Amino acid sequence: MARRDPREARALGLWSAGWLFVLLVAGLVWIGDVTVEWPVLLVPVTWALVALRRGGRRDVPPPRRERPPPPRYDPAPPNLRTDTVQRPAVRNPWDEERR
Numbered sequence: 001m002a003r004r005d006p007r008e009a010r011a012l013g014l015w016s017a018g019w020l021f022v023l024l025v026a027g028l029v030w031i032g033d034v035t036v037e038w039p040v041l042l043v044p045v046t047w048a049l050v051a052l053r054r055g056g057r058r059d060v061p062p063p064r065r066e067r068p069p070p071p072r073y074d075p076a077p078p079n080l081r082t083d084t085v086q087r088p089a090v091r092n093p094w095d096e097e098r099r
Contacts, residue, residue: 018044024043
């Protein structure tokens, strides 16, 4: 997922905090008691403060970590066959005749 522009992220955070505040106030007025349950409204206020505070210097990308090189495997010696199923390695008969 691509990162958002800091201004866009801030606006989205404020938008969602605003709607949460409106919906909580509507719920408190409709069902609850605002004089008793007002601390619930601190949640969207805190959300909005975090959204305003966030978004410092995001133009500098984080440093990239170097990947370690892949492990090196030694190939089989040239005088061994490894393409058989029954035996993992069979000597090449042509190499023995040349000696």
